[in-house]
Amino acid sequence: MKRKLTLSTLALLGLFTGTAQAASCPAVTVADSKGVAAGAFPQQYELAEFQKLANCKLEFSANPAAAKLNGMIRGNPALPSSLSDRIPAEPLVVAPYHSIGKYGGTYDNLSNAPEAGTAGFMSIRHVNLVRYSDDLQTIVPNVAKSWKWNDDYTQLTFSLRKGHKWSDGAPFTAEDVKYWYDNLALNPAVIEKPKDYTLVAGERMQVVVVNPQTVRFDLPAPKPGLLAHFASSFAQGFQPKHFLSKWDIKLNPDADKMAKAAGYENGNAVLSAYFGNSDWMDTPTPMLKTPTLAPNLPADTAPTLESHIYVADSPDGRHLVANPYFFQVDTQGQQLPYINEQDEIYVSDNEVRILKLVNGEVTFKSQTLQLAMAPILLEKQEAGNYTIQLKPEIAAPTFTFNVTSADLEKRKVFGDLRFRQAMSLAMNRDEINEVAFFGQGVPQQYIGFSPAPDFVDPKWTTHMAEHDPVRANKLLDEVGMKDIDGDGFRELPNGQKLVLNLQFATQGIAGEVVELVGQHWAGVGIKSTVKEVTSDEFRSAQSSNALDVMMWRKGHPLAIIQGNNNMFVPPFESYFFLRTGMLWAEYIDSKGANGVKPPEWVYSMIDDINAFQSEPAGTARSNEIGARLVENMTSHMLFIGTVLAQGPIYHHNSLKNVTEFKTHSYEYYWNYPYRGPQMWLDK
Numbered sequence: 001m002k003r004k005l006t007l008s009t010l011a012l013l014g015l016f017t018g019t020a021q022a023a024s025c026p027a028v029t030v031a032d033s034k035g036v037a038a039g040a041f042p043q044q045y046e047l048a049e050f051q052k053l054a055n056c057k058l059e060f061s062a063n064p065a066a067a068k069l070n071g072m073i074r075g076n077p078a079l080p081s082s083l084s085d086r087i088p089a090e091p092l093v094v095a096p097y098h099s100i101g102k103y104g105g106t107y108d109n110l111s112n113a114p115e116a117g118t119a120g121f122m123s124i125r126h127v128n129l130v131r132y133s134d135d136l137q138t139i140v141p142n143v144a145k146s147w148k149w150n151d152d153y154t155q156l157t158f159s160l161r162k163g164h165k166w167s168d169g170a171p172f173t174a175e176d177v178k179y180w181y182d183n184l185a186l187n188p189a190v191i192e193k194p195k196d197y198t199l200v201a202g203e204r205m206q207v208v209v210v211n212p213q214t215v216r217f218d219l220p221a222p223k224p225g226l227l228a229h230f231a232s233s234f235a236q237g238f239q240p241k242h243f244l245s246k247w248d249i250k251l252n253p254d255a256d257k258m259a260k261a262a263g264y265e266n267g268n269a270v271l272s273a274y275f276g277n278s279d280w281m282d283t284p285t286p287m288l289k290t291p292t293l294a295p296n297l298p299a300d301t302a303p304t305l306e307s308h309i310y311v312a313d314s315p316d317g318r319h320l321v322a323n324p325y326f327f328q329v330d331t332q333g334q335q336l337p338y339i340n341e342q343d344e345i346y347v348s349d350n351e352v353r354i355l356k357l358v359n360g361e362v363t364f365k366s367q368t369l370q371l372a373m374a375p376i377l378l379e380k381q382e383a384g385n386y387t388i389q390l391k392p393e394i395a396a397p398t399f400t401f402n403v404t405s406a407d408l409e410k411r412k413v414f415g416d417l418r419f420r421q422a423m424s425l426a427m428n429r430d431e432i433n434e435v436a437f438f439g440q441g442v443p444q445q446y447i448g449f450s451p452a453p454d455f456v457d458p459k460w461t462t463h464m465a466e467h468d469p470v471r472a473n474k475l476l477d478e479v480g481m482k483d484i485d486g487d488g489f490r491e492l493p494n495g496q497k498l499v500l501n502l503q504f505a506t507q508g509i510a511g512e513v514v515e516l517v518g519q520h521w522a523g524v525g526i527k528s529t530v531k532e533v534t535s536d537e538f539r540s541a542q543s544s545n546a547l548d549v550m551m552w553r554k555g556h557p558l559a560i561i562q563g564n565n566n567m568f569v570p571p572f573e574s575y576f577f578l579r580t581g582m583l584w585a586e587y588i589d590s591k592g593a594n595g596v597k598p599p600e601w602v603y604s605m606i607d608d609i610n611a612f613q614s615e616p617a618g619t620a621r622s623n624e625i626g627a628r629l630v631e632n633m634t635s636h637m638l639f640i641g642t643v644l645a646q647g648p649i650y651h652h653n654s655l656k657n658v659t660e661f662k663t664h665s666y667e668y669y670w671n672y673p674y675r676g677p678q679m680w681l682d683k
Contacts, residue, residue, distance in 0.1 A: 025056035028331040030097045030659075041140040042133045043675070045093040050331065060087065060333040062324075063103045065340055069321040072311045075299030076168050079324055087335060089163035090145060092328045094678050097657040100330055101338035101680030107363045107655075109344040110356055114284050114315075115576075116535030117507050119234065120367030121344055122282045123669050124676030125307040125320070125337075129158055129177075129230040129237050132559075134673045136662050139231045143172075143238070143305055143327070153222040153616070160213045165325040166303035170242045174215035178207040179241035183248055184275055189268045193589060195279055195574075196566045197229045201610040222614040225562025232560055232669050235279035240303045247271050262296040274302040280576070287313040307337040307677040317345040328677055338680035348534055350506045357650055360384035363681070366649040366664055366671065370510040371437050374648045387658075389649040390440075394450050394665040395555035396644040397509045399423075399517065402548055403638070404583035404596050409492045410548060413479060420637035421464050422475035426524045427517055428467040433643045436512040441645030448567060448633040450555030450644070450667075455623035460634045465641070472524045481525070489527040500528035500548045505535040508552035508578070513642060539575055545582040552578035553666075554639060558626075560667055561609075562617060568609040568629060570598060572638070580638065605632050656680050 026034035028050075030043050036054045039045040051057055062083040063069070070079050080086060109121040129144040141147075144158040164172040184190050185198045198204070206218040217226065230237055245251040247259055247270035255267030264270050273290055274297075276283030285301040286294040287310070294300060301310040305327070308320035320342040328336040347353050354373055356362055358380040369377075377388050401414035401423070413419050429443030445465040447456060480493035492498050500521070504514045511532060518528040528549075533541075542550050554577065556567055566573055570584035584602060586595030608629050615622035633639070647664030657679045 023056050025051070025054050025058050025331060025333065027100050028054065028095050029099060030095050031099075033095075042135070042138060043095050043097075044140060045095070045331075046141075046145065047090055047093055050093045054331075058093070058329070058331075058333040060084065060091075060329060060335065062086075062335050063322060063338075063340070065103065066322070066324045066335075069340060070324045072321050073167070073299075073309060073324075074311070076324075080169070083335060086165065086169070086325045087163070087329065088161040088165070088327050090161045092141065092161075093331060094328050094336060094675065095331055096678040097659045097675075099656060099680075100332050100334070101657060101678065102682070103334075103338055103680075104340050105654075105681030105683055106341040106343050107339050107679075107681070108361065109342065110353055110362045110365055111317075111344055111346055112348055112353075112368060112507055112535055113346050114288070114318075115280070115282065116505070117368040118282050118344070119666060120365065120670040121342075122234065123671040124364070124679075125342070126234065126281075126669065126672050126676075127236070127305050127307070128233065130227060132231045132668050132673045134659065134662065134675070136557075136668050136673060137559075139227060147227065149224070149227075153224040153614075154219045156217040156219070156226055157210070158215050158217075160215065161327060162213055164305075164327050166240050166242070166305065167309050167323045167325050168240075168243070168299070168303040169325060170240065170303065171212070172238070172240075172305060173212040174209040175212070176238045176241050177215045178209050179245065180237060180239040181205070181207040183241075183245070183250060184239055184271070185279065190271055190275060191278060195235065196569065197226070197233065197235070197564050200226075201614070223563075224616050225559070225564075225613050227563070228559045229563030232563070232667070232672070234281055234669060236281055236305075238305070239275065243299075243303050244271060244274060247274075263293040264290075270297070273297070278575075285310050285313045285318075288315065308339075308342050315346075317343065319343050326677065330678065337677040357386070358384050360386055360652055362386075362650065362652065363655050364651045364658075364671070366647070366661075367666065368507045369648045369650060369664075370506070371440065371645050371647055372510045372512050374438075374646075377648055377650060385654070386650055386652045389661055389664075390646045391649055391661050391664040393553070393555075393645055393647050394557060394663055394667045395553035396441075396444065396446070396450070397513045397551065397642045398446050398554035398578055399549060399551045399640045399642070400578060400580040400638060402545065402550065403581050404545060405548065406545055409494050409496055410498070413481070413492060413498075414548075416479050417637060418475045419479050419481075420640065422472040422479070422524065423521060423526070424464040424637060424640045425466065425468045425472040425475070426520050426526075427465075427640070427642065428520050429465060429643055430467065431520075432513055432516050433645070435516060436510055437643055437645040441643035443643050444641055445634060446554060446639040446641030447630050448556075449558055449561065449626070449630065451557065453558050453623075453626060455626045456630050457627065460630050463634050464637060469524050476524060476526075483525055488525065489522070490525040498527065500526065502528050502530045502549055502551070503533045503538055503541065503547060504530070504551050505533055505538040507535045508538070514551060517642070542579055543575055543582065550578055550580060554578045554641075555644070556667055558617060562613055565606075565609040565613060568605045568633065570602060578639070601632055601636055605629060608632070654681050654683050656682050 111117040131142045146159045148157045200223045203220040208216040247267040249255040259267045273286040312319040403415045405411040433441045444461045481490040570581040571579040583596035584598040612625040
């Protein structure tokens with residue numbers, strides 16, 4: 001006998017649109033929305049938002065290898081049987097670029113050294129409270145579910161995800177944000193000097209725990225760019241209080257006793273082993289820094305919210321596995337990341353790195369790849385089964401002289417504006433463009449902002465950037481630099497020989513550029529030698545005030561400068577990038593007790609950048625201050641720009657869900673806007 005299917009029967013079977021039981025969710029991707037409308041933010045949804053727009057209920061599923069991978073994380077307990085006990089009650093739903101991924105595989109990365117060329121790899125797994133979408137303009141939720149400013153940008157409130165957990169299963173709450181700020185970022189025993197972004201016009205903020213899922217930043221003055229900092233920085237606005245506080249003498253009176261039992265001097269030494277004694281989140285783990293003591297610690301590395309976590313660390317490389325508690329899922333409910341493991345090896349020789357790339361031994365690489373490498377990479381891409389994108393740079397190769405050199409005669413010359421003007425005019429940027437950048441770049445001066453906002457007078461982008469050796473020679477004559485011994489090269493005004501040692505690291509600048517600039521300076525009588533060093537050697541010598549000339553790529557977009565003032569405050573950058581005026585910085589930090597007092601125009605820039613960060617971008621006041629910053633920085637020629645060009649981005653064709661990048665740049669934190677956790681390997 002045939003049974004008639006009534007509407008109620010259809011409803012029970014879930015076959016009638018609009019019934020109580022929703023249909024399975026469509027496999028929404030960026031390439032194919034399946035008719036599902038976009039959410040409040042591009043390429044992602046909050047769970048309730050997605051289910052409403054797709055008229056479905058998302059069923060969650062886990063990586064089948066999760067338990068095995070979890071077993072590789074020393075110190076982690078066994079996984080809960082249910083995935084719902086691992087992911088937040090409010091996970092972030094990610095629409096993959098092209099396809100729903102498959103689990104498995106190992107992402108192979110190539111870096112220069114443990115802290116050189118690793119940021120591109122780190123940004124694949126990186127998370128922060130928010131991030132920039134891949135349009136590089138829209139800030140979207142990430143670890144934080146949402147945020148809200150008050151009217152005058154003195155109060156920023158973040159709402160966190162209910163049920164979010166660290167990689168060891170412990171709850172992640174607002175207390176972890178407050179602990180990072182109060183106990184680590186502003187603790188001189190952990191970080192000697194507070195980073196610029198942790199302060200507002202030099203004053204500390206207050207981090208207030210409203211409830212476990214709500215944390216508020218109370219600012220002493222407006223700073224609308226604080227949100228942009230969290231969207232683009234490697235420095236995360238949280239740390240695992242439950243894990244680190246055991247070693248924190250401020251919170252545990254037995255911290256030092258426990259640390260000594262584990263083989264460390266005190267609790268701060270343990271915090272340093274895990275936290276890195278800096279805000280750089282990719283410092284070597286205790287496995288590498290203190291290998292004989294690491295087994296006495298409860299875990300090899302601190303718990304993370306990132307997509308992958310370290311399980312091995314050595315002088316040769318590192319290995320990571322997927323975080324079994326990661327907070328993102330795809331539009332089919334599969335927990336991200338798709339890729340099981342990540343492997344990183346260190347190769348200091350640039351030729352060997354290129355060989356490994358052309359042989360197809362690397363999954364993805366952008367950082368440290370220079371345009372000079374592009375011809376061979378493009379030529380071999382079919383044989384190596386990889387793809388190259390050539391994308392615009394934000395930062396250009398830039399030079400600076402040590403204006404606080406320990407050699408007083410050099411300091412006098414390097415500090416003379418006429419000398420810096422001459423060295424800029426001696427550069428043949430057109431030749432640099434043709435030889436080092438195949439004619440694909442744009443010669444320009446360093447102006448502090450890149451790309452140039454509307455408030456920049458175009459004259460500054462070419463200021464002292466023309467090739468004019470006649471004028472350069474005249475300026476050097478005025479400085480008092482003559483060729484006394486007739487060897488074709490100028491001495492210092494006191495007769496002392498001058499040979500500039502141009503040390504460079506391939507990570508920061510192409511050797512071809514340095515060679516050409518050395519030749520250009522020789523053309524006006526300034527002798528130099530060129531030597532390639534490792535990134536760590538360069539950074540150490542630069543920070544020790546030991547170099548005559550420093551060189552690295554430099555340039556920052558407006559959005560980054562709104563949140564970070566160090567580009568306009570001595571030494572004008574962080575440890576990892578281009579710096580000068582180390583003794584100026586020492587004078588300011590010590591309130592005049594040590595170092596060398598900067599000129600007044602430096603103090604004007606400090607005042608202006610603090611005022612600039614207190615104004616919303618685009619206002620008349622903001623534009624006025626910004627224009628003054630550009631004029632002050634450029635007219636004093638503290639940094640000398642060259643050519644803004646392109647850089648290669650490499651990915652093996654087995655890596656899926658790779659999109660077109662907007663830029664080859666560190667400034668938006670390399671791969672972070674392009675959503676590494678949704679990439680997968682088809683092998």
